[in-house]
Structure formats: C-alpha cells, structure tokens
Amino acid sequence: MEKSNGLQVILFPLPLQGCINPMIQLAKILHSRGFSITVIHTCFNAPRASSHPFFKLLQIPDGLSEIETRSHDVNLMLTLLNERCESPFRDCLTKLLQAPDSETERKKQMISCLIHDSGWTFTEPLAKSLNLPRLVLNATKASFFRGHFALPQLHRERHLPLQDSEQEDPVREFPPLRKKDVYRLLDEESEVLDAYLNRIYDATKSSSGLIFMSCEELDQESLTQTRQDFQIPVFAIGPSHTRFPASSSSLLAPDETCIPWLDKQEDRSVIYVSFGSLVTISESELLEIAWGLSNSDQPFLWVVRVGMVNGIKWIEAIPEEVMEMLNKNGKIVKWAPQQEVLKHQAIGGYLTHNGWNSTVESVCEGVPMICLPFIWDQFLNARFVCDIWRVGLHLENRIERNEIEGTIRILFLEAKGEVIRERIELLKEKVGTSVKQNGSAYQCLESLVDHIFHLSS
Numbered sequence: 119m120e121k122s123n124g125l126q127v128i129l130f131p132l133p134l135q136g137c138i139n140p141m142i143q144l145a146k147i148l149h150s151r152g153f154s155i156t157v158i159h160t161c162f163n164a165p166r167a168s169s170h171p172f173f174k175l176l177q178i179p180d181g182l183s184e185i186e187t188r189s190h191d192v193n194l195m196l197t198l199l200n201e202r203c204e205s206p207f208r209d210c211l212t213k214l215l216q217a218p219d220s221e222t223e224r225k226k227q228m229i230s231c232l233i234h235d236s237g238w239t240f241t242e243p244l245a246k247s248l249n250l251p252r253l254v255l256n257a258t259k260a261s262f263f264r265g266h267f268a269l270p271q272l273h274r275e276r277h278l279p280l281q282d283s284e285q286e287d288p289v290r291e292f293p294p295l296r297k298k299d300v301y302r303l304l305d306e307e308s309e310v311l312d313a314y315l316n317r318i319y320d321a322t323k324s325s326s327g328l329i330f331m332s333c334e335e336l337d338q339e340s341l342t343q344t345r346q347d348f349q350i351p352v353f354a355i356g357p358s359h360t361r362f363p364a365s366s367s368s369l370l371a372p373d374e375t376c377i378p379w380l381d382k383q384e385d386r387s388v389i390y391v392s393f394g395s396l397v398t399i400s401e402s403e404l405l406e407i408a409w410g411l412s413n414s415d416q417p418f419l420w421v422v423r424v425g426m427v428n429g430i431k432w433i434e435a436i437p438e439e440v441m442e443m444l445n446k447n448g449k450i451v452k453w454a455p456q457q458e459v460l461k462h463q464a465i466g467g468y469l470t471h472n473g474w475n476s477t478v479e480s481v482c483e484g485v486p487m488i489c490l491p492f493i494w495d496q497f498l499n500a501r502f503v504c505d506i507w508r509v510g511l512h513l514e515n516r517i518e519r520n521e522i523e524g525t526i527r528i529l530f531l532e533a534k535g536e537v538i539r540e541r542i543e544l545l546k547e548k549v550g551t552s553v554k555q556n557g558s559a560y561q562c563l564e565s566l567v568d569h570i571f572h573l574s575s
C-alpha cells in the first residue's frame with residue numbers, strides 16, 4: 119500500500135460472486151492508492167476475513183433463511199436482500215459516521231464516500247441524510263447497463279409467440295441484441311423487476327459517479343451515451359483483475375489440481391468449460407455437454423459447481439461408461455482458479471456462459487470463446503463476442519452433443535478458428551494497452567481516485 123492518504127472509503131458489494139469480485143478488486147486498487155477500506159457485507163456469501171487482512175469488514179444481518187440462500191431465483195433474492203438489509207445497513211453506516219453530529223464526525227474520521235453495487239437501491243436517502251457522497255459500481259458491461267432500462271417497455275410490447283422470421287431481427291432499443299435474445303431474457307421479467315430498474319435508474323442518476331469494469335476499447339459508444347443520459351461522471355476503469363488477482367474474493371475453494379493437470383497438456387489444446395456462479399442446467403443438458411466434450415476428442419477442463427445441475431447433487435447422473443471416456447481426456451472440478459486457468463498456455467478455448475467478468479478475463483488472456491449464454495446480461499456479452507468483436511462462436515442455445523462437438527472442432531481445428539484466434543489477440547492487445555500508463559482505463563482510474571479524493575474536501 120502507498121502511504122495512507124488519511125481517507126476512508128466504505129464499500130457495499132452485492133453478495134453474488136460476479137459482483138463481489140469487481141468490488142473487492144476496486145477495494146484493492148483504492149487501498150493501494152492510500153485509502154483505508156471498510157467493506158459492509160451481508161452474512162450470506164460473506165467474504166473471508168483472513169483473505170483481506172488490510173480491510174475492515176463489517177457484517178450486517180440479511181434476514182435470508184437457509185432455503186432462501188439456496189434459491190436460484192436471483193431477482194427474488196435481490197428483492198429480499200433490498201427489503202431486509204435496509205435497516206441493518208442504516209444502523210451500521212450511522213454508527214460508522216457517529217450520528218447525530220455526522221458532518222463533524224465524517225470530517226474527523228475522513229470518510230470520503232460510499233461506493234455501493236448498483237443493485238442496492240435503498241442507499242440514496244440514507245447517504246443523503248448523512249451528507250455522505252455516494253458512487254455506484256455496476257458489474258455488467260456499460261452497454262447492458264444502459265440498455266436494460268428499456269426492458270419494461272420491451273416487455274409490454276412483446277407479443278408471443280415470436281415468429282421464425284423475426285428471430286434474428288435487431289432490437290433497436292437494446293443493441294446488439296436480437297429479438298430471440300430479448301425473448302429469452304424477458305422470461306425472467308416481472309413487474310417487480312420494472313420497479314427495481316426504476317429505483318436503480320434514480321439511485322444512479324442522483325449519485326456522484328458511476329464505475330464500470332470496462333474500458334473505451336470495449337464499450338466506447340455506450341460510455342458516451344451513458345455520460346449523456348446520466349449527466350454524472352462515468353469511470354470505465356478497465357478489467358479490474360488485470361491489476362490484482364481475484365482469487366482472494368472467491369467464495370468457493372478453487373481446485374488447485376487444475377494447474378498441474380494443465381501443465382501436462384499440449385499448448386492451446388484444452389477447452390475450458392465453465393458457466394460461472396449462478397447458471398443452473400438440467401440433467402439432460404449435463405449429458406449433452408458430457409457427450410459433446412467426449413466426442414470432440416479435445417482435452418477439456420470442466421467446472422460443474424455442486425448444485426449446478428437441477429435435481430442432483432453433482433455429476434452422478436453421468437453414466438459410468440461416459441465417465442470413463444471423460445476421464446481419459448479431461449478433468450471435472452467443482453470450482454477452478456479461473457484466472458490462472460485462462461492464463462495457462464494449455465488453454466485454447468473457453469465454452470462460457472459469458473458473465474461479464476468471465477468474458478473480460480477471457481479477452482485479457484486472448485482465449486477465444488464458444489458462447490452459451492443463459493441469463494440476464496450474458497446474452498448481450500455473447501453478441502458482442504460473436505457479432506461485434508468476432509472473437510467467438512455462438513452455440514445459439516443448441517445444447518446438443520453434435521453442435522458442441524462440431525463447434526469445438528471448428529475453433530480448434532479449422533481455419534475459421536484460427537482467424538478468431540488472431541482477432542482475439544488483437545483485442546487483447548487493445549485492452550492491455552488501455553490499462554497501461556496513459557491508456558483510457560488507466561486515465562479513468564486516475565480520474566476516479568482524484569474524484570474520490572476531492573469528494574471529501
């Protein structure tokens with residue numbers, strides 16, 4: 119850490135792996151710039167204190183029952199968390215700021231600002247009443263953040279069923295999605311979500327700034343438009359993991375045997391398969407993926423989280439004879455040290471759900487993707503990968519053994535795969551330059567640090 123600058127920043131991540139990683143990365147960046155860090159977090163998915171010896175961690179009760187913490191309904195979980203954390207968060211923050219004389223105390227403790235995930239929507243009046251500046255961090259791509267406010271309107275205008283001739287039509291309000299993507303995305307839509315999006319919009323607009331883990335090279339148009347729409351400072355500070363490894367914020371223990379296994383494989387021969395921290399699949403989808411991988415003859419490293427397959431514990435539904443084939447050519451783990459894996463020279467492709475963290479991690483290592491998005495922003499990230507940057511192949515939701523086998527072969531063995539590989543190398547370079555000195559993300563980070571510094575003066 120640089121010498122302390124005497125200022126403290128309070129961070130409040132959403133308790134989801136894909137949201138914790140960027141927030142903890144930001145904490146590490148600010149700590150390295152001399153800020154002291156306090157993280158307020160829920161009991162559910164709490165970060166491990168031993169992994170963050172330099173941060174002050176304050177836990178608040180979240181009121182989630184054991185059953186609720188196991189729910190796969192992310193919208194429901196976010197609604198419950200926002201309802202139940204408001205009062206404990208208020209108590210915690212107020213105590214930190216030592217009300218009633220909060221202004222004086224804030225100066226004395228030199229708390230500069232609160233940075234919270236955009237998914238927390240109750241922080242605005244509280245921070246305002248405490249006279250505490252507030253910044254918002256959003257863990258998705260800027261184009262998704264901007265576009266997703268159109269979802270309620272798209273939901274109202276949607277007419278089922280979607281005709282075959284319309285499937286590939288572009289969606290003007292939410293580019294570069296196609297109609298079929300929006301229909302799948304809207305499966306999760308509800309009126310509760312409409313109200314939630316309105317609150318996110320208002321809370322962001324009234325904040326002192328918005329932070330994305332993206333950069334001009336990946337998001338230029340949307341960043342410009344977001345600045346115009348929100349009229350607040352917008353900081354695209356780049357893929358955060360390029361500055362500090364994210365392993366310390368992993369909620370599950372990564373299986374470190376992946377690395378010695380990869381060491382034994384040929385360069386660029388292995389397909390890495392992982393669908394992040396939230397996606398669930400059916401038993402039959404598990405089997406199709408297993409057959410597809412096995413038939414491709416390409417070595418693979420496959421992450422299947424415990425509980426990821428609906429109705430079973432892990433992978434016991436895969437018949438023994440298929441397991442025998444899989445074990446010859448691959449390795450299945452419950453959680454991987456993903457960033458180390460993607461960095462490994464043995465990795466030649468990534469069959470991914472296209473969460474934003476995973477997508478940028480893959481871009482930064484120059485690993486071409488096979489895209490299989492399931493929920494939310496993943497559809498948009500997959501379109502960017504395949505249609506805009508053209509650094510991946512889209513499975514178009516065909517979770518079938520022949521499709522999976524064929525797409526892996528194209529990526530690893532055919533000229534088309536080679537072209538994709540060359541393109542992602544170029545994109546990797548561009549993004550790499552962005553986080554280096556004087557690059558766009560580097561400069562944005564400098565502006566952010568400066569902005570936070572001046573919020574307290």
Ligand code: UDX
Pocket residue numbers: 134135136137139257258364368372392393394395396397421452453454455456457472473474475476477479494495496
């Ligand atoms: C979801 C959304 O899809 C994402 O875009 C949003 O920003 C947050 O919620 P998630 O399913 O968690 O995210 O995916 P992703 O954003 O890719 O984040 C997963 C993180 O877990 C990555 O940083 C990845 O490196 C890490 N990971 C994943 C591991 O460390 N090991 C694994 O085995 C799998």
